[in-house]
Amino acid sequence: PHTVVPATTAATLTAGSPTSVSGETVGLVATVSATDSSRTPVGTATFRDGTTDLGTVALDGAGQARLDTTAVPTGARTLTAVYNGGPDFVGATSPGLAHQVSPADVAVTVLSAPDPSSFGSLVTIGVTVAAVSPGSGTPTGTVTIRDGATVLAAPTLDASGQAQVTVSALAVGGHTLHADYSGDTDFNTATGSTIQTVDPDATTVTVTSSDPTSVYGTPVTISATVAGTGSATPTGAVTFSAGGRILGVVVLDGTGRAQVSVADILPAGAFVVADYAGDGSFTAGTGQVLQQVAPAATTATLAVTPTTPTVADLVTLTATVASPGATLVPTGVVDFYD
Secondary structure, rough: OOOOOOOOEEEEEEEOOEEEOOOEEEEEEEEEEEOOOOOOOEEEEEEEEEEEEEEEEEOOOEEEEEEEEOOOOEEEEEEEEEEOOOEEEEOOEOOOOEEEEEEOOOEEEEEEEEOOOEEEOOOEEEEEEOOOOOOOOOOEEEEEEEEHHHHHHHOEEEOEEEEEEEEEOOOEEEEEEEEEEOOOOOOEEEEEEEEEEEOOOOEEEEEEEOOOOOEEEOOEEEEEEEEEEEOOOOOOEEEEEEEEEEEEEEEOOOOOOOEEEOOOOOOOOEEEEEEEEEOOOOOOOEEEEEEEEOOOOOEEEEEEEEEOOOOOOEEEEEEEEEOOOOOOOOOOOOOOOO
C-alpha cells in the first residue's frame, strides 16, 4: 500500500501600489506555490478585504491569479488572497497586505440658464459632481448653492451625482454662483462656480380711464398699471400728462398701480400719457389712453341794477355763466347786447 496526500501550499499577495483613491483600479496578484512538491498548484484564488470577497480568479500555468478591482473600500484595509485548494493541493491564505484607500477628488460643474436673465424671472442652477481620475464612482451627499455669501439652496445629489434648483431672487447685476460639495466617505469636498448676469426686467404700462368720454369739468380717474415679465412688482413713480401738461406724479402702490383724478383734461380728445421712470430693477416704460372730452354745457343769467332806471341813470349789467354739474368755473368773454 502507498498513500499520496495533497501537497501543502503557500500563498502570497502583492498590489501594484500600497495606496489608491476611492474607485481607482487596484491590481492584485496572488501567487500560490507548493511547499513540498515540484508541481504547480491549480485551481482558484479568492481575493478578500477582511471577510468581504472581492473576486475569485483561476490560477494560470505559473500558479498566479490577477484581479483588477475598483471595489476596495475607502480606509485602511487588510487584503488577503485565499487559495481554495483541490484534490492535489491543500488550500492556503496569504499574509495580510496593508492597503490605504483615500477619498477621491471631485470636479464640481455649475451651470445656470437662461444667462443673461431678467430681474424677477426664474433661473435654473444645475450642479454636477464627478470623480476625478484615477478615482471613479458617483459622489453622494449635498451641495450648498450660494450667491456670494447668501445661501440659495442646499439640495441632495441624485443617483447620477447631479442636483438642480430654480431661483428668482437675484438682483440686477453680475452674480458669482457657488456650489459647495459637502463630500462623503469616498469623495473629498470641492467647490465650483459660474457667473450669472441679471438684466433689468422690461415693463409694460397699461393705462385706463374711468370715463373715456367725459365732459369737461367732470372728474376722471386715470389709472396706470406697470408690470414686468417675471413675478416681481415694479416700484417707483409714474408721471401723468396730457397735451404736454403734467397732470400729476404718483408713486406706485404695492401692486404696481398708480392713479390720478383730474377734471380739466385739455385739449379735448387728447391722449393721456403715463411715463414710468424705472427703478433700477425694471426698465422705464410708457403707455397712453385716448381721453375724449366734450365741452361742458353752460347757462348764462343777466342781472340789471337798478331794475327800473330813469334816463341818464348809470345801469350795471351783470352776467353769470355757470356749468351745471361741473366742478370748474367757466372762463372767457361775455358780450352784452341791447
